[in-house]
Amino acid sequence: MSPPAPPADGRTWIVVQHTPTEGPGLLAGVLADAGASSRVVRLDRGEILPPPAELAGVVVMGGPMGVHDTADHPWLVPETRWLADAVQCGLPVLGVCLGAQLVATALGAPVTTGASPEIGIGGVSLDDAGRADPLLGPEGDHFRVVHWHGDTFAIPEGAIRLASSDRYENQAFRYGDRVYGLQFHLEVDDEVAAFWAPDLPAGVSLDGPEHRPVEETGRRVFSRFVELAASLAGETVAR
Numbered sequence: 001m002s003p004p005a006p007p008a009d010g011r012t013w014i015v016v017q018h019t020p021t022e023g024p025g026l027l028a029g030v031l032a033d034a035g036a037s038s039r040v041v042r043l044d045r046g047e048i049l050p051p052p053a054e055l056a057g058v059v060v061m062g063g064p065m066g067v068h069d070t071a072d073h074p075w076l077v078p079e080t081r082w083l084a085d086a087v088q089c090g091l092p093v094l095g096v097c098l099g100a101q102l103v104a105t106a107l108g109a110p111v112t113t114g115a116s117p118e119i120g121i122g123g124v125s126l127d128d129a130g131r132a133d134p135l136l137g138p139e140g141d142h143f144r145v146v147h148w149h150g151d152t153f154a155i156p157e158g159a160i161r162l163a164s165s166d167r168y169e170n171q172a173f174r175y176g177d178r179v180y181g182l183q184f185h186l187e188v189d190d191e192v193a194a195f196w197a198p199d200l201p202a203g204v205s206l207d208g209p210e211h212r213p214v215e216e217t218g219r220r221v222f223s224r225f226v227e228l229a230a231s232l233a234g235e236t237v238a239r
Contacts (some may be wrong), residue, residue: 007124011054011055011056012037012056013037013038013052013055013056013059014040015040015042015059015061016060016061016079017041017042017043017044017061018061018065018145019044019063019064021113021192022061022195024059024064025191025218026187026188026189026218027187027218029219030127030223031226033223034223036056036057036226042074043075043079049078053089055091056091056229056233057092057226058086059093059095060099060103060215061096061097062096062097062149062185063126065109066111067102076102080106081106083095083103087106087175091178092232093178094182094225095180095181095182095205096180096182097182098149100172100173101151101152101183103175103180104173107159108156108157109153109154109155111152111154112154113150113169114149114151114167117149118147118165119147119169119200119201120147120148120204120205120206121210122145122147122224123143123144123165124142124143124145124164124184125141125164126139126140126141127141127162127164129174130163133162133174134224135218135221135225136162136163136221139220140223143213144213144217145184145185146183146206146211147165147167147184149197152169152170153173155170156173157174158177159173159174159179160173161173162174165184170183171184178228178229178232180225185214186217186221186222187222188206188211188214188218189215189219193207200239201203209225228239
């Protein structure tokens with residue numbers, strides 16, 4: 001029998017951060033607006049992840065490292081085990097970019113290097129499962145996102161693909177009813193965009209009117225994820 005999902009009331013959301021410039025962005029405001037208690041755990045500073053059973057939910061952010069860069073970032077190994085435990089505990093889990101690759105790895109799927117990096121404001125398209133998905137489906141067939149990745153994940157066994165782009169087939173997946181991996185970024189507010197600007201390739205910018213639809217989509221998608229987590233609290237984990 002699958003374990004019951006832990007209750008959300010009174011428990012804290014954890015945002016896992018891997019690098020100084022890739023924090024929760026607009027997600028922090030979404031959690032605050034929902035009245036959810038949250039805190040950031042900085043693995044790059046040696047901070048410790050709490051036991052999953054004590055939490056309301058998990059969001060895993062991005063980073064320039066890859067899931068296989070364990071020699072330079074040894075905390076990737078226990079983080080992956082911790083994510084597997086979080087899924088087993090029935091927690092709502094959302095992985096963003098590197099976070100999605102780590103969730104895929106925790107679920108037993110390979111992560112590999114793509115043909116070429118995908119960087120900048122672009123789009124993704126939902127497939128049939130994505131259009132029916134409660135998190136992404138309300139955004140319509142296509143929506144704007146921020147890409148910044150060169151690796152890609154396979155869809156874990158038992159999960160379903162939700163979105164693709166012209167250059168990367170696997171852009172989003174759902175495992176069960178409360179575990180999501182998004183290869184793209186939706187958390188990019190003005191502060192995050194400013195942090196990223198010095199490291200963007202020449203000719204790539206996150207400024208201007210194209211960025212606003214991404215931010216608006218991010219607020220809606222993250223709000224739905226928090227609402228979904230609350231609605232599922234106490235239910236049996238679906239597989």
